């Protein structure tokens with residue numbers, strides 16, 4: 123059956139909860155209402171209000187208690203209603219969840235998932251549009267995962283829940299309900315997993331490598347359709363931002379000699395900087411570069427502005443990606 | 455509902471032994487820091503007895519969530535002076551962290567002593583989450599979490615009491631109020647005198663005690679643990695204790711506390727109060743105390759030598775335990 127990304131998230135939660143009774147789901151409004159996006163719709167009815175429950179409106183509580191629950195033998199899957207509101211939990215995520223295994227020399231671990239809708243292009247303004255991935259991708263001890271469509275959402279979320287370490291699972295909410303075939307994929311009814319830490323070449327090409335994750339892949343894919351007759355483009359979906367599968371990126375760039383990184387987070391210290399560094403530091407890849415690495419990202423403003431005109435100026439899109447690819451492909 | 459007198463005396467005698475051991479251990483660590491054998495310690499002097507009494511009501515399967523002043527609590531829960539020394543010397547065999555954390559950051563998975571960070575008040579939410587999990591899994595276990603008066607200003611303190619109150623979780627929150635957060639006085643920290651009053655705002659039971667009231671502490675701790683075990687919800691216990699040493703070995707409290715205040719403080723030492731309590735009842739006398747001091751001293755010397763001579767962590771292991779290795783078992787006791 124074909125599913126939206128949101129439906130796939132929902133089904134992954136439901137199937138995992140049915141498989142393992144240690145899994146609990148909680149967050150603001152996830153109970154009867156089923157979450158503000160309905161990702162947990164019907165779960166409380168099926169699994170009861172001890173396994174699916176509303177929490178107080180307190181993000182540090184949600185993550186701090188999740189850590190305790192993981193220490194106490196449950197597998198918490200916590201929802202932060204919008205990634206924009208995760209900041210009060212930064213301390214619990216970075217100082218506590220990420221360090222528990224290391225600081226206890228492996229005697230305590232925190233198997234938990236923090237799911238949160240993130241990203242712009244939804245008329246959400248400064249506080250309902252943020253990209254928060256690099257704050258967490260920076261931190262050893264965490265894993266950071268971003269699906270691009272329904273198929274990857276279901277498999278990656280199942281893997282995140284089965285992972286023994288804390289995973290931040292970022293759901294690109296702009297494409298939650300998208301019905302374009304690029305996102306609205308055929309999804310198997312049963313549970314399945316996709317490995318964390320693997321990037322995927324989703325389209326092979328010879329001239330340019332485009333590297334992205336989450337909602338930007340759809341834009342990249344549309345751009346390559348526009349340029350199909352002109353330029354042969356390889357697209358890589360990173361899928362996991364920590365740990366990064368650098369090998370897939372390096373192999374591709376060694377082949378094409380040209381790399382474009384696209385993200386809707388702003389550029390400075392953004393994820394593209396890490397990709398550019400990985401490429402530059404690897405002698406084989408560096409010497410195969412035929413052009414400087416290009417990053418396409420949001421402008422250096424604190425977050426996405428609300429007005430349609432401003433938001434469009436903020437978000438990278440297929441049109442901007444086409445221009446960037448052309449510049450890169452014809453650079454001499 | 456209170457313990458029989460004989461049981462109480464047995465308990466208090468045991469806690470006296472552990473507390474005096476903790477005091478001598480603490481004093482020794484100061485000497486070692488001054489001798490340059492370690493860069494840092496945090497002292498629990500003045501806090502030992504209430505910690506010990508409250509922790510003594512935990513079963514081996516119950517959970518202790520300590521903070522950096524909890525030396526006596528972790529000793530009561532089964533850690534040894536050797537464990538503390540291994541931690542102080544940051545040796546590979548340090549059960550708390552394998553030499554990765556600063557001294558006084560205790561943890562021991564087997565003994566259900568939860569690893570803590572340096573970040574004030576974060577552990578309160580962990581305690582609540584553990585209680586939530588164990589209750590949901592049907593275990594009859596309780597959780598005791600310790601923290602200072604300064605910690606009650608952090609959001610996590612309030613959030614933890616709120617969540618524990620909503621779910622009526624088996625948590626005993628213990629605030630060791632020594633009147634200071636480093637140099638910040640309680641008056642600068644909050645507008646109230648009685649921290650236990652905060653409990654009411656979260657729909658839970660709260661009680662404030664003096665650290666020298668050893669019977670009262672035993673009574674309230676027993677009550678709180680019983681309530682927790684019987685599903686009647688959390689308790690906030692405030693114990694007013696003196697901070698006999700500086701905040702840490704990096705602090706000089708004479709800079710912000712007068713001689714007068716410090717000498718008055720010394721008269722409120724719960725350890726001295728417990729000793730008096732036991733002497734009056736004929737359980738401790740000069741002879742038993744001399745024997746105990748002797749036993750503690752030789753135990754400490756052995757612990758120190760063993761720890762100091764044990765190997766430091768291999769630098770090659772720096773990258774271990776960031777994530778669970780593929781294929782090994784999940785690390786949590788459950």
Ligand SMILES: Cc1ncc(C[n+]2csc(CCOP(=O)(O)OP(=O)(O)O)c2C)c(N)n1
Pocket residue numbers: 523572573574601602603604605606630632634635636701
């Ligand atoms: C979040 C945070 N802020 C500041 C510090 C630095 N710090 C360490 S101990 C301390 C005082 C804590 O006082 P209190 O909670 O009363 O405990 P006490 O040390 O008096 O036992 C401070 C400010 C810290 N460790 N964590």
